[in-house]
Amino acid sequence: MRYLLPTLGGGKLDDEVARYFGQAANFAIIFEKGGKFRVEEVVPNTYKKIEFLGENTARLAASRKDINVVLADNMVDDSRKALENGGIKVSLGHHRVTLKQAIKDYLKKKA
Numbered sequence: 001m002r003y004l005l006p007t008l009g010g011g012k013l014d015d016e017v018a019r020y021f022g023q024a025a026n027f028a029i030i031f032e033k034g035g036k037f038r039v040e041e042v043v044p045n046t047y048k049k050i051e052f053l054g055e056n057t058a059r060l061a062a063s064r065k066d067i068n069v070v071l072a073d074n075m076v077d078d079s080r081k082a083l084e085n086g087g088i089k090v091s092l093g094h095h096r097v098t099l100k101q102a103i104k105d106y107l108k109k110k111a
Contacts, residue, residue, distance in 0.1 A: 011042030062086020
């Protein structure tokens with residue numbers, strides 16, 4: 001499964017999840033299978049300084065057909081709707097945790 005997570009860091013597994021989805025510096029695309037994690041790509045947030053940044057960023061993420069789930073702390077409703085309309089599951093409330101821990105928490109809650 002592929003996850004997209006917002007981060008203020010460079011996209012390493014031990015980076016912290018960014019507080020606000022649209023204000024993240026980068027988005028890490030992480031592949032997880034059988035408890036193994038691999039950062040596949042780090043995408044810079046090119047919309048960070050544009051009006052409606054969260055919604056535009058969400059549309060960009062939704063246009064990628066390889067992302068299954070977005071894990072974040074907070075995001076505006078328009079961003080969440082854009083992701084869900086693109087077929088991506090959204091899980092919020094991942095606050096003050098690393099990217100890797102956010103995925104582990106999501107998997108534990110889902111089980």
